[in-house]
Amino acid sequence: MTDVSPPRRPTSPPKPPGRPARPSGMQRAAAERTRTTIRRRRVVNVIMVGVTFGAAILATLPLIFILGHLLAAGASLINWDFFTQIPKPPGEAGGGMANGMVGTLVLILAASAFGLPIGIGAGLYLAENRGTHLANAVRFLSDVLNGLPSIVVGIFAWQFLVKPMGKFTALAGGVALGAMMIPLVTRTTEEMIRIVPVSLREAALALGYSRWRTSLVVVLRTALPGIVTGALVAVSRIAGETAPLLFTVLGNQFWSVSLREPIAALPLQIFNFAISPYDQQHALAWAGALVLIGIVLIISLAARFATRSRFGRGGD
Amino acid sequence: MSEAARPLVTTRPDDTGIAARIEGSAIGDSVYRWMITAFALCIPILLLFIALEVGAAAWPALKVFGLGFLTSSDWDPPHNIFGAAPAIYGTIVSSVIALLIATPLALGVAIFLSEFAPSWLRQPVAFLVDLLAAIPSVVYGLWGIFVLQPLLRDHVMPFLSSVPLIGQSALFEGPAYGPSMLSAGLILAIMVLPFTSAVSREVLLAVPRSQREAALALGATKWEMIADAVVPYARSGIIGGIILGLGRALGETMAVTMLIGNVHKISASLFAPGYTMASLIANEFAEATGDLHLSALMAVGAVLFVVTLIVNGLARWLVWRVSREAQS
Amino acid sequence: MATEPPRAPRPTATVAPPAAPGAERIRLESTALCAFFGSVEAVRDVSIAFRDREVTAIIGPSGCGKSTLLRCLNRMHETVPKARVTGAVSLDGQDIYARGINAIEVRRHVGMVFQRPTPFPTMSIRDNVAAGLRILGRDAPARAETDHIVEDALKRTALWDEVSTRLKDSAVGLSGGQQQRLCIARALATRPAVLLLDEPTASLDPISTQKVEELVYELRRDMTVVIVTHNMQQAARVSDRTAFMLTGELVEFAATNALFTTPSDSRTESYITGRFG
Numbered sequence: 001m002t003d004v005s006p007p008r009r010p011t012s013p014p015k016p017p018g019r020p021a022r023p024s025g026m027q028r029a030a031a032e033r034t035r036t037t038i039r040r041r042r043v044v045n046v047i048m049v050g051v052t053f054g055a056a057i058l059a060t061l062p063l064i065f066i067l068g069h070l071l072a073a074g075a076s077l078i079n080w081d082f083f084t085q086i087p088k089p090p091g092e093a094g095g096g097m098a099n100g101m102v103g104t105l106v107l108i109l110a111a112s113a114f115g116l117p118i119g120i121g122a123g124l125y126l127a128e129n130r131g132t133h134l135a136n137a138v139r140f141l142s143d144v145l146n147g148l149p150s151i152v153v154g155i156f157a158w159q160f161l162v163k164p165m166g167k168f169t170a171l172a173g174g175v176a177l178g179a180m181m182i183p184l185v186t187r188t189t190e191e192m193i194r195i196v197p198v199s200l201r202e203a204a205l206a207l208g209y210s211r212w213r214t215s216l217v218v219v220l221r222t223a224l225p226g227i228v229t230g231a232l233v234a235v236s237r238i239a240g241e242t243a244p245l246l247f248t249v250l251g252n253q254f255w256s257v258s259l260r261e262p263i264a265a266l267p268l269q270i271f272n273f274a275i276s277p278y279d280q281q282h283a284l285a286w287a288g289a290l291v292l293i294g295i296v297l298i299i300s301l302a303a304r305f306a307t308r309s310r311f312g313r314g315g316d
Numbered sequence: 317m318s319e320a321a322r323p324l325v326t327t328r329p330d331d332t333g334i335a336a337r338i339e340g341s342a343i344g345d346s347v348y349r350w351m352i353t354a355f356a357l358c359i360p361i362l363l364l365f366i367a368l369e370v371g372a373a374a375w376p377a378l379k380v381f382g383l384g385f386l387t388s389s390d391w392d393p394p395h396n397i398f399g400a401a402p403a404i405y406g407t408i409v410s411s412v413i414a415l416l417i418a419t420p421l422a423l424g425v426a427i428f429l430s431e432f433a434p435s436w437l438r439q440p441v442a443f444l445v446d447l448l449a450a451i452p453s454v455v456y457g458l459w460g461i462f463v464l465q466p467l468l469r470d471h472v473m474p475f476l477s478s479v480p481l482i483g484q485s486a487l488f489e490g491p492a493y494g495p496s497m498l499s500a501g502l503i504l505a506i507m508v509l510p511f512t513s514a515v516s517r518e519v520l521l522a523v524p525r526s527q528r529e530a531a532l533a534l535g536a537t538k539w540e541m542i543a544d545a546v547v548p549y550a551r552s553g554i555i556g557g558i559i560l561g562l563g564r565a566l567g568e569t570m571a572v573t574m575l576i577g578n579v580h581k582i583s584a585s586l587f588a589p590g591y592t593m594a595s596l597i598a599n600e601f602a603e604a605t606g607d608l609h610l611s612a613l614m615a616v617g618a619v620l621f622v623v624t625l626i627v628n629g630l631a632r633w634l635v636w637r638v639s640r641e642a643q644s
Numbered sequence: 645m646a647t648e649p650p651r652a653p654r655p656t657a658t659v660a661p662p663a664a665p666g667a668e669r670i671r672l673e674s675t676a677l678c679a680f681f682g683s684v685e686a687v688r689d690v691s692i693a694f695r696d697r698e699v700t701a702i703i704g705p706s707g708c709g710k711s712t713l714l715r716c717l718n719r720m721h722e723t724v725p726k727a728r729v730t731g732a733v734s735l736d737g738q739d740i741y742a743r744g745i746n747a748i749e750v751r752r753h754v755g756m757v758f759q760r761p762t763p764f765p766t767m768s769i770r771d772n773v774a775a776g777l778r779i780l781g782r783d784a785p786a787r788a789e790t791d792h793i794v795e796d797a798l799k800r801t802a803l804w805d806e807v808s809t810r811l812k813d814s815a816v817g818l819s820g821g822q823q824q825r826l827c828i829a830r831a832l833a834t835r836p837a838v839l840l841l842d843e844p845t846a847s848l849d850p851i852s853t854q855k856v857e858e859l860v861y862e863l864r865r866d867m868t869v870v871i872v873t874h875n876m877q878q879a880a881r882v883s884d885r886t887a888f889m890l891t892g893e894l895v896e897f898a899a900t901n902a903l904f905t906t907p908s909d910s911r912t913e914s915y916i917t918g919r920f921g
């Protein structure tokens with residue numbers, strides 16, 4: 001049966017034959033080769049799935065090990081004394097890290113007093129002045145500040161505050177930690193403010209709200225939950241910082257909440273206990289680390305949960 | 317007939333009477349604008365201060381030693397001789413080890429999460445990997461001292477020494493006491509992993525569907541699509557993520573101080589202790605003898621500052637470039 | 645040849661029939677108004693007068709400048725970057741663009757309702773309605789009086805029965821139609837002289853649309869209403885006068901009935917018979 005097809009246009013693909021032809025030997029061999037190649041490629045694909053899955057497992061292993069060991073080594077020491085007593089001299093049993101926890105709290109408050117207003121204010125500025133040269137420069141420099149090693153910030157605080165004042169103070173520590181909070185708070189504030197729809201601003205303006213009132217009372221208030229979450233995430237990051245504290249607060253063996261004196265801090269105590277020669281202090285270090293991680297994780301979890309439920313969609 | 321403009325009608329007594337008074341709110345607007353501008357300017361001013369103060373603290377030592385500070389290995393506090401070369405060497409080596417170990421893992425995780433993982437697995441695993449970034453450095457150090465280092469000393473290092481050929485090389489020679497470049501590099505790898513992984517995941521997810529579909533339409537398997545189309549497209553961003561990880565590794569202090577041994581020596585062996593810039597400053601600050609010693613430490617900090625600026629700047633630029641390409 | 649557009653039956657409210665065109669005084673009027681976005685002229689030399697106790701509709705195809713014109717009437721246009729206005733707009737004889745006049749003052753007397761409902765999400769229903777009163781500073785009414793004003797505004801927008809028991813609840817929990825009526829109540833609470841409505845039913849379902857149209861029709865009892873709409877039937881249902889705009893120009897402005905049955909300009913006729921737009 002001849003195939004009477006219309007003259008072929010250059011752009012159309014060739015028409016398949018009306019009936020499948022019987023495969024020749026050569027064609028059968030070529031098909032066999034292709035099948036093997038395809039099979040091989042498929043095998044490679046499966047292997048790579050396994051490899052990347054293995055990488056994912058490997059990446060989560062340290063986390064599980066660390067958390068597991070923290071629980072095993074530190075949980076036994078967590079008792080009421082741990083949260084209420086200051087460390088005892090080495091050799092004596094008991095004691096706790098209460099002054100470190102209180103000290104960390106004081107430092108967080110001092111850091112927030114310095115870092116939050118600047119961060120939120122800068123975030124507002126960036127959100128409302130997008131595209132200007134100054135805004136782009138500030139945003140870039142905020143990223144630069146974010147990438148600075150914490151030890152460099154500590155050196156700065158030492159040179160700027162500790163040396164002139166002549167002594168180590170909680171204030172210097174607060175300033176160093178606050179400086180590290182700023183970029184995080186700025187970024188979240190800017191994002192949260194930008195998410196507030198323009199129509200909300202317009203509705204307020206149309207009612208007769210002045211610009212500053214619109215920004216603060218309407219927009220900021222609407223974005224506040226997200227901003228608070230961002231602030232908490234920033235706090236959780238600086239709560240565990242130790243390096244800047246080496247240069248600023250020195251640590252304190254006793255109770256102290258004064259900003260003008262050296263102060264104890266949980267991460268600092270963990271460090272000192274970890275490198276000390278006494279087993280008992282090592283045990284305290286584990287317990288302290290468990291508490292520190294607990295605080296950091298709880299805040300991180302709460303922040304993630306809050307942002308997810310707010311926008312209804314998981315990240316990633 | 318359309319209505320043309322009419323002459324203004326005189327107002328009646330019960331009108332709204334728009335007052336011409338300037339509200340206090342105009343002042344409020346100016347105050348508000350100035351305040352947030354001032355807060356925003358705090359950031360560049362703070363950075364400037366940091367640079368100035370660190371520079372001022374470093375200047376005495378830099379004045380005395382000049383650029384030789386970076387190349388000399390002599391660190392002799394009693395005789396006021398300071399050279400930062402071992403610390404610089406150690407920083408580079410530990411960071412390279414960290415990158416060599418972390419990068420393939422981070423990429424693997426990122427590819428798994430963005431391409432292969434079913435959606436119900438994606439969120440929890442990503443969360444767990446990101447959680448690594450939340451663990452404070454000092455906790456890593458604590459775990460490193462009491463868990464990782466004994467493990468390395470008792471099992472891994474002897475094993476490495478016994479591997480034929482390379483086990484006898486300079487890389488693995490010397491007694492394995494524990495504190496070493498290897499353990500520092502390893503802990504750094506764990507700490508750097510979540511950052512590189514997160515950035516890589518983001519840039520991989522940002523690769524447009526059209527690229528993937530084009531590869532699949534040509535008959536590629538999923539892995540071939542990833543290796544030939546997706547990863548090359550996201551290449552700059554991934555490199556940016558790697559460099560970002562490098563930036564973090566360079567500045568890590570506490571965990572490294574606790575694991576590296578704190579010795580001013582350049583050795584080829586990974587089993588030997590050493591120093592990094594950050595751990596040097598942290599370790600010797602408390603007992604610095606004299607002003608020049610202090611200033612030398614600050615000078616090391618200044619070097620660290622500059623190096624981190626450059627590396628982070630490079631990383632950000634690369635990631636920024638990828639996001640620009642993705643938008644166009 | 646113009647055909648009469650279909651009309652929904654007018655609500656049987658006891659409202660005095662609209663007076664003959666030209667009887668009421670002019671409350672809001674623009675003179676040679678031009679509005680720009682940067683160098684793009686969106687409103688060209690528009691002179692139009694809005695009378696007391698009348699509803700004026702502005703119709704026209706997308707992009708004809710009707711929303712921009714509306715936003716010039718309460719100085720909202722200038723909130724957009726690179727926006728510029730020339731000409732004059734006077735409210736009760738006072739040019740609102742005159743030197744020394746604060747835009748905020750103007751907006752307290754000229755209220756606006758937007759296309760999408762925008763209740764303030766962090767405020768309760770009551771506080772949303774009272775939002776415009778709180779900012780009056782020293783002139784702000786006391787709590788009891790505010791409650792009274794809120795109730796009054798909600799009754800006028802036919803929301804009172806639906807929300808009186810949950811005034812403290814968040815406004816976000818209301819349906820779309822309820823939210824829009826809430827926004828109208830919010831605008832009414834400040835007792836503006838003029839109410840501007842920018843396509844207020846565009847995002848509403850038909851039943852809510854009908855309720856809003858009834859409300860607009862009632863509002864003419866004591867204020868000036870200007871409504872921008874892309875729906876000609878809606879303009880025919882609720883307005884006393886209609887303006888037709890095309891590419892920024894005011895083409896025709898007449899009593900609604902006259903414009904829709906015997907338009908004088910051929911462009912108007914083309915539009916209302918559906919030849920374009």
